Amino acid sequence: MRFTVPQFIEREAKIIGPLTFKQFTYIAIGGAVCFVVYQIASFYIFLISCVIFGGAGLALAFLQVNGRSLPIVFGNLLKFNATPKMYIWKKREVLIKILKKGPADTISNQNKETEELPLKIAEKSQLKRLKTNIETAREPGIMEE
Secondary structure (H helix, E strand, O other), X not given: OOOOOOOOOOOOOOOEOOEOHHHHHHHHHHHHHHXXXXXXXXXXXXXXXXXXXXXXXXXXXXXXXXXXXXXXXXXHHHHHHHOOOOOOOOOOOXXXXXXXXXXXXXXXXXXXXXXXXXXXXXXXXXXXXXXXXXXXXXXXXXXXX
């Protein structure tokens, strides 16, 4: 049986007319701030604040940067600026536990017989040797070992 795959599943539902709930909230908060400033301050201050807060509400509601909404861009910016940027790699020596083989009745004594040895790093890996063989092969299909 064939099933229809839903498309555009990441889109938010349009709740209030052509706006999503988030868009409506940003515009409503900007409009409420403009209304409060209209009631309190003079007309020129109202115009300046209306341009600032109304523009900020419209930008938060509709502006997208590289396909992401402006609040997500601001959140990512704050998270990037709050986290450390310097990554320092510190090499740690890993210890390997080697268990000695013994009879089944000495299973409880295995913890006493473990030895901790430092991890040994091979000098030349097989992959590096294979790469060298491929690069230095004289004829195609002939590899030296």
